[in-house]
Amino acid sequence: MRLSKPVVSWLYVAPLVLVLIPFFVVPIVVVLIASVFDTDGFGGLIPTFTLSNYLNVFTSTLTFNLYYETIKFTVLTWIFTLLLGFFIAYYLVFHVKNQLLAIGLFLLCTVPFWTSNIIRMISWIPLLGKEGLINTALIKIGLIHEPLGFLLYSSFAVVVAYVHQLTIFMIVPIFNSMVRIDKRVIEAAVDAGASRFDILRLIVIPLSKSGIALGTIFVVAIVMGDFFVTKVMSGGGSASVVGAFYEDIGVLQYPGAAASAVVLTVILMTSVALILRTVDIRKEITS
Amino acid sequence: MAIQRGAIELAGLTKSYDGVTPVVQGVNLKIPDGAYCCFLGPSGCGKTTILRMIAGHEDPTDGEILIGGENVVGLPPVERGTAMMFQSYALFPHLSVRDNIAFALRVRGQDKAERYRLTDAMIEKVRLTELRDRLPGQLSGGQQQRVALARAAITEPRVLLLDEPLSALDEQLRIQMRSELRRMQRELGITFIHVTHSQLEAIALADIVVVMEKGQIKQSGAARDVYAAPKDRYVAEFLGGQNVFSGRVGTVNGDRIVLQASEMKQVAIPLCGARVKQGDAIDVAVRRDDINLLRPGATLAGDTSSLASRVMGIEYQGNFVKVMLDPVGSDEFVAYVPERTFFHDPLDIGDVVMAAWPADHARLLA
DSSP states (O other): OOOOHHHHHHHHHHHHHHHHIIIIIHHHHHHHHHHTSEEOSSSOEEOOOOOHHHHHHHHOHHHHHHHHHHHHHHHHHHHHHHHHHHHHHHIIIIIOOOHHHHHHHHHHHTGGGGSOHHHHHHTTHHHHSTTSHHHHHHHHTTSOSSOOGGGSSSHHHHHHHHHHHHHHHHHHHHHHHHHTSOHHHHHHHHHTTOOHHHHIIIIIHHHTHHHHHHHHHHHHHHHHTOOHHHHHHTTTSSOOHHHHHHHHHHTTOHHHHHHHHHHHHHHHHHHHHHHHHHSOHHHHHHO | OOOOTTOEEEEEEEEESSSSSEEEEEEEEEEOTTOEEEEEOOTTSSHHHHHHHHHTSSOOSEEEEEETTEEOTTOOHHHHTEEEEBTTBOOOTTSOHHHHHHHHHHHTTOOHHHHHHHHHHHHHHTTOGGGTTSOGGGSOHHHHHHHHHHHHHTTOOSEEEEESTTTTSOHHHHHHHHHHHHHHHHHHTOEEEEEESOHHHHHHHOSEEEEEETTEEEEEEOHHHHHHSOSSHHHHHHHOSEEEEEEEEEEEETTEEEEEETTEEEEEEEOTTOOOOTTOEEEEEEEGGGOEEEOTTOOOOSSEEEEEEEEEEEEEOSSEEEEEEEEETTEEEEEEEEHHHHHHSOOOTTOEEEEEEEGGGOEEEO
């Protein structure tokens, strides 16, 4: 049997479409519609068209504080995951001569992922707590007399947990673009008299740009879309954008939560678009 | 006389990656300043390793490398005054032609204006002016090769090292770039060391051809000496253009010996000072273009060796005709007949011929 060309093309994309429509397009549309509805205050939606939910989001100083807080965590997490991810990938690609060892070490980086997110986060508590490992050790060796309070239930703890969770998302794409750098290109740079730092600055970083961009998208999207880590690790001391509309939902304020969600989605999509403008991501995925 | 800056001397150069099997073993060689030297050999013979050791990308296990009379082992490439042109070029894919060529000057901290002035002059020299803002991926193979050459030459090295520079190009371009390499070498007046597995490339370009096998130099010398007077069977077969016969010494009389082989009548070979005695196994080379093919019964000129044979195959090559004859033992037997001579009285497959050559032109191999 011969099928015409467009039919064949549609058949190829059909599985993806069948997944995307019910699990992505429909929920987004539902949220979009809910964001312009009114609420009766008891969880019911009144079908109208109103922009008051958006008005509330944009006029509330709370929104700006929430974004400030979330963006602060995003930027800090991004900086630390980027530094760690870049240099771990750099070490694996350029300094581990034995390829088998490099792959082994690479797999080692994924070990934290063998347990659940929540367990990984909670396992920081015995380490960072007031009577945790670090405080006890520091007191025992006499460096401090009182336990350090900022270690747990603080912004510090939030960033630590995020970095722990998300560094792998930097390592993988950066590793991926670094292994594709021709070793002879590095050698040619050495031949031209480039120092190790010159090679890093002029060759490795520019050629890992797409990996850095991909990793950045993962980290930024995950941190901005998360509230759980912030909530648990800050001990409730820090709020986040998603945390706020999670609470809206808790008090049945669906339209307000929907409007916040739409705003966040737009902001995230804009950031991703801006990141993608700096690199040719297609090259990274296809070649 | 002072040792010139681009003169190279390799002394007992040895390299082994695992400490057991040497890739390069005890290579000794002198290359004068400003020479075009070709390392020729099959892949895995150690020629690229030697090049990389001269360049400073590989450390020798043993031995010395002298450039301009100074031992450079352990020095980084920049301090050696060498520059390397890599196989398949290894251009920086994210930099324009201009920035690729300017790279070495940039990392030397030269300011932008001066850097680009020198670079543009070099771009002019390799005729890439219109393409200087392109990325390497947008260039053809020949253009990439010129960028690689310019990038290596920009620092005015005393030695330029080329690792199979022409292997990525197609046949026609290869011949064209070959003469361009030679032209650049004359213009720059520096030592070129060129690694190749193509004997055509080597003899066309080089002042000195170095034939290698299994990490050792088999023969080195002027292109014509190596081609016309190969030392042994390996060199003769690798450079081509020779028929190599093996056999035993029949009799020795004066400055001639007689070669005895099962399928051959006795053939006289000039001795040229070599010392052999009756019964020794020997190899003899006869140039393919020295062989005259005559119809049976034709009279031979004086002092000619000859062999009765049969035509097995004919290949037209344009300026000559390659005639494959009945193999002598396991050795290929081929005659290159000038085109006009051949078509004056064309032979056919299966024809019986007398293959004759001036007795003096046969050479005893080591």
